[in-house]
Amino acid sequence: MKKIIIANWKANLPIRSSLVLAKKYSSLSQKKFSIVVCPDFLGIQPISILLKKTNISLGAQDASIFPLGAHTGEIPSSALKSLGVKFILVGHSERRSNGETSEITFQKIQRILAEKITPVICIGENLIQHNQNKTIAVLKKQLFSIFSQLSKEEKERRILIAYEPVWSIGSGKALDADEAGFVCRFIKEFANQNSLSKVEVIYGGSVNESNSDNYLKEENISGLLLGGSSLNFPLFSKIVNS
Numbered sequence: 001m002k003k004i005i006i007a008n009w010k011a012n013l014p015i016r017s018s019l020v021l022a023k024k025y026s027s028l029s030q031k032k033f034s035i036v037v038c039p040d041f042l043g044i045q046p047i048s049i050l051l052k053k054t055n056i057s058l059g060a061q062d063a064s065i066f067p068l069g070a071h072t073g074e075i076p077s078s079a080l081k082s083l084g085v086k087f088i089l090v091g092h093s094e095r096r097s098n099g100e101t102s103e104i105t106f107q108k109i110q111r112i113l114a115e116k117i118t119p120v121i122c123i124g125e126n127l128i129q130h131n132q133n134k135t136i137a138v139l140k141k142q143l144f145s146i147f148s149q150l151s152k153e154e155k156e157r158r159i160l161i162a163y164e165p166v167w168s169i170g171s172g173k174a175l176d177a178d179e180a181g182f183v184c185r186f187i188k189e190f191a192n193q194n195s196l197s198k199v200e201v202i203y204g205g206s207v208n209e210s211n212s213d214n215y216l217k218e219e220n221i222s223g224l225l226l227g228g229s230s231l232n233f234p235l236f237s238k239i240v241n242s
């Protein structure tokens, strides 16, 4: 399977800039990686049209715990699916730090799976945990809270886990590729031990055009989740053409 590169634009762009950037993305003509772009919610509908004739897939940055219905202000997975969204990020550290609990993350995962969309479940340790060598213990806890509640059928679905050390996100401090590879391997093995058969583990956190190759070379890293460097088209195009 091709490695995957996911662009998370976060809330960085007003709609006009999102459309300009999406147009540039649509000019990419590489076949080596699967590319997924996650604009903000406002960009999803117009960008779904811009990307229609490309091989870039559409993702969302989050989704509601609710189905379609009387839930003011919510954006259900099924509404996103109707626009062609194939991947949804869930449990990103920026959402967890804004109050999203593990229970909420799990409810979102279930809704996403119910819609036959691929969840990209984000996990990672903070700086204190990293410095205390608690990374594996922290990730185990985050993963177990999800794996232990999934049904047999849900465990057989394609699931992406994005390992993003919280201290590395947007900081310019990237984890060494071999360490990232080691952690991603642990995640994959832990998933297999818990009967999840189709898990791909990707890495994110200060990935740029100079270090992306090191991660992509790692056998146990199935792709990248990019923040800042996905907003700069020349850099992004360098990464996907590497």
Ligand code: 13P
Residues within 6 Å of the ligand: 008, 092, 164, 168, 169, 170, 171, 172, 204, 205, 206, 207, 225, 226, 227, 228, 229
């Ligand atoms: P940066 O690439 O800006 O560090 O962000 C990573 C991230 O949070 C992607 O979801």
